[in-house]
Amino acid sequence: MMGLLYTRSSSSSSSFKSILLTVFVLIVSSILLNSSNNQVEARILSNSNPTVYHTGDTVNVKANRVKSGLVSLDYYQAPFPKPNTTVGDSGSFIFKLSGNRKYDSLYDIPALVSLNCSHVGNTSYNVTSDQVNSLIDYIDNRYRVFMYIDDLPIGEKYSNHIEIGYDIGYLYRSYNGNKTNTVYYLNNHLNIHIEYTNSSSSSGGAEIVGVYVVAHSVNSNLAQECQYSSSESSRLILEQDKPLINMAWTYRVTWTNVTDKTWATRWDAYYPYVAAVEAPSIALSFFNTAILAVPFIMILFRVFRNENTLGGFVEMMDSGWKSIYADVFRSPKGFMTLSVIVGSGIQIATTSFIVMLFYVGGLLSIANDGAFTMTAVIVFAFCAVFGGYASMRTYIMLGGTRKRYNAVLNATFVSFVVLILLMIANTQLWSHKYTTAPSGGLVAIVIVLFIFMSIPLSLASSYFVNSWPPAGYPCHTNSIPRMIPKRKFYQNPYIMSAILGFIPFININVPITIYLNSMFFDLHYSASFATFIAVTLLFVNVLLVNVLIEFYQLSIEDYNWWWRSVVGPTFTALYIFIKMLVFGFSNFGSIATQPKFYYFMFSLVTSLMSALLFSAVGFLGNLYFTKRIYSTLHFD
Structure with a gap:
């Protein structure tokens, strides 16, 4: 030209x-x-190949970061449970160049095995007052947690798409005259939903085609952990300058066999039409x-x-x-x-x-x-x-x-x-x-x-x-x-x-x-x-x-x-x-x-x-x- x-x-x-x-x-x-058209196939080309899982295999779960708008921090800069051994730093060279890292996590998910209630690492943790204050700041500034399961970013599922990440917690404000009361709740429990389809390989197995989570605030002092409801007493409340004693980080895993997704189209859910x-x-x-x-x-x-x-x-x-x-x-x-x-x-x-x-x-x-x-x-x-x-x-x-x-x-x-x-x-x-x-x-x-x-x-x-x-x-x-x-x-x-x-x-x-x-x-x-x-x-x-x-x-x-x-x-x-x-x-x-x-x-x-x-x-x-x-x- x-x-x-x-x-x-x-x-x-x-x-x-x-x-x-x-x-x-x-x-x-x-x-x-x-x-x-009412739907469109997302034009997404992945540089990775499908991983075939058999019952009991360890699923690849990586911690990534906490993010709020322009601010992105390493996952373990937040007071989350951390492995005692050296935390690995994985991910492709280009992925690292983007400012991202993938770290080893304490989430232990066996393939094709649903878990009713599991702990992240130890059964209980003590969170110091400084760490509680840090978590309150994260909630105030709307930070979201980013993790990967089988190289798929986890997120919250809506009607036609998945929004990447989940909130560290949430707050509730009430007004009594000129006084404002703010209550902070920590999302310390995850309901992890993993969707899979049967692999076409000769050895059988399954390929993960979808991952989404539902985050909850659960009071670990209840008689039964991993139980949550809308009542105030069943949620974990954070108070400024007050430590948490014997709190638990928990998760539940549900596996679902789906037929409307394939490994090639598993990224479509992240791109709503x-x-x-x-x-x-x-x-x-x-x-x-x-x-x-x-x-x-x-x-x-x-x-x-x-x-x-x-x-x-x-x-x-x-x-x-x-x-x-x-x-x-x-x-x-x-x-x-x-x-x-x-x-x-x-x-x-x-x-x-x-x-x-x-x-x-x-x-x-x-x-x-x-x-x-x-x-x-x-x-x-x-x-x-x-x-x-x-x-x-x-x-x-x-x-x-x-x-x-x-x-x-x-x-x-x-x-x-x-x-x-x-x-x-x-x-x-x-x-x-x-x-x-x-x-x-x-x-x-x-x-x-x-x-x-x-x-x-x-x-x-x-x-x-x-x-x-x-x-x-x-x-x-x-x-x-x-x-x-x-x-x-x-x-x-x-x-x-x-x-x-x-x-x-x-x-x-x-x-x-x-x-x-x-x-x-x-x-x-x-x-x-x-x-x-x-x-x-x-x-x-x-x-x-x-x-x-x-x-x-x-x-x-x-x-x-x-x-x-x-x-x-x-x-x-x-x-x-x-x-x-x-x-x-x-x-x-x-x-x-x-x-x-x-x-x-x-x-x-x-x-x-x-x-x-x-x-x-x-x-x-x-x-x-x-x-x-x-x-x-x-x-x-």
Whole structure:
């Protein structure tokens, strides 16, 4: 695509257009078919093979972490029963890079054997007053416990999905006049439900296809443990600064043979189908695109077919853009910075596209926890080859001569700034020893990929094209700049960009909410196709909005369009930043332990990278459009 944008003139063959149209129709058709179904098969590819259990085999039970929003702590940082021996640290390399660990637990579950009442480790424990206070803080801040059984995350089952984890406890507030009484209950008993299906292997056995739990607060001083009811006396109450003596951690296990699940589909329960959100979101995205496409099509008819029958604003603006043909391709000031922005944006754009393909294909699901981060880092480093190419070609096209400086600046500056901002953001997580923070291994990998892969690839692609001749323009440029007519305040293209930039944001509003919910609240949705369509239409909307403002700007004889086409799309990124801040304040504002500085920096970096992406897409779209419309002019 970039090759087309940087050539003097280009035309697509009818066969190529037919292929593009066919692919687009197939994608849209698949979306509509999926939206019309009541159920959808989650596209999840796991990197593990099924474990076949026979009666009495030991089931793999691992402790993971306790988590509340942005804060994630190792499981044994909470006062849970801990093995006397060294706690193992298992899990794949990528899983550990995500800040996760799997530890040995004291849960002893024999395969295919239901347990009525079992103790976690010892039959009784003494919990100190400090540990009780810690548990109260966990309950106050809504921490949830995460564990794995047969590599499946345990969770609470609802009508059509499983919400990962379970609450450490819960509280009840009562009001007596001006006095508030708060009672804390500890969930010290688990009802573990394990679903299995008969294995197709020659040795028989069973494969676990589902796990969910029901957490209860049980007063272990009762005559019979593991018995719970709704009465106050049957629950375990925590009181500030008061230790617990001879309390018990217990669990019950129930095995159920099911026929409606298989090992290949056991992750589907973690991805509830969201047709109620998916279909309206897609419809709104198409509606926004159609609204923007109408005036764009009118412009194309007017420019390329010389139609004088359309009327409206297109006809009024018909003469203005033609009169500035000798100035419209005048190189802007600071085009070194502009070319670096374009190169970095193209690197982010290609990374986003490739990662999105992996996401739709099911390779980045929670079945491969940590794969998303690792894939994004590796793909971003590889896509530096596209960034180096785009930056150098833009710089040469605009008349730049300091090619080495441009190549080095593009290879290092933006990536270095983003890396520094992320380091600053994570200092708050590292200082509190939150496992949400990237591990030392991940930091080392990022630095190595940046130094030994991203920078060399960017420099190599820049060097490969630095001797190419600059792309030509369809019009010559006068040596003396033309005066730009004075315009009214409402004709300012930046004001128009700020207003119309909200339209592309509407397309991405729902996917942003889904992404943030899955990242911080472990609420996952099978909306990969919907997200792919929304992101695709987001890019289309950015292009259309930028082109429409571009044509209007040229029509009022303002030829300073270069920087406007770069800065204008950043308003959409600004709306993304505001959306993320509103999400953070509404969900984390009342929880004092949340690292709000980290979330602010995370939102800032996300918006900055989005701004670079939109700027590159908008600029290249404007460049191509401007070249095409001025190629229709004929001079004697």
